[in-house]
Amino acid sequence: MTDRVDFIVNYPIGAGTGLDGDFIRTLLGQSTSWDERYRQLLQLTRKVPALPLEWRQTELEVSGCESRVWLLPYRDNNGIYHFVADSESRIVKSLLITLLAVANHQPADKIQQIQVASYFAELGLAQHITPSRTNGLQAVWKKMSDFCALSA
Template identity: 45%
Template sequence: MSNALRDFLNQHPLGQANTDSEAICARFARAGAWEERYRELIQLGKQLPAIPAEWRGEEQELPGCESQVWLLAMQDTDGRWHFAADSQARIVRGLLAVVLAALNHQSAPHILSFDMEGYFDTLQLAKHLSPSRGNGLRAMVTAIRARVESAP
């Protein structure tokens, strides 16, 4: 892994203070109707750093998503996992941001035990997403957890 890629993953803002799952839940709680929550999702997607084209390949592409989605993952020497994800679809970028806020820069036990369904319920996402978007959202989480579980 190149130093540039390592730096990119380590410095990813989502999952850091003020952009973790608690902060996302607070943002969504302040938003009232679904339209406001949808705007929050789009704004979160805009905060998602774009993955440079040279780091987007078939190996990084996630299967099971309606839109193209790329995922980069790295475990550091302290056992924390660092991720970056990207998509060309605005709503998918927002959903990726929500997932990364909960799982990025975390330990394997946290990632594997985090209650994603409860988190999505708190954010009131599942009931407003199409079945294919909901499946894609779960595919993202499954892919992240699979990477963590397959690590030595």
């Protein structure tokens, strides 16, 4: 495996990592206010490695995001999809972590069942995310979904 593929496949967010959707639901469900949720989200960024600078290439950037966002997709030989997403903005990175928590290290059929808007509403985040960040998250989600459809 190349270093990049190894980094993507072993990225510590998603199914089987402990930092999955159930963890996020529990973490944010215990928060009693938006300020506390916001703090919890920002702390998530310390739990995952940053994308190495040499992989922050233009062709990996997701257009439609207010802040710069990079997405590295990979499909392994077993049909499992792996993603790394990163941003220069800590809050955007925390929202990307929240998204990857439910979608990463999964087969395409599970990924396609995810309703991103419902998930963010369930977490109590939807009403706090600016329209430009919502558009950016939708752009990332579309790119992930398109990758699943094209590489299946």
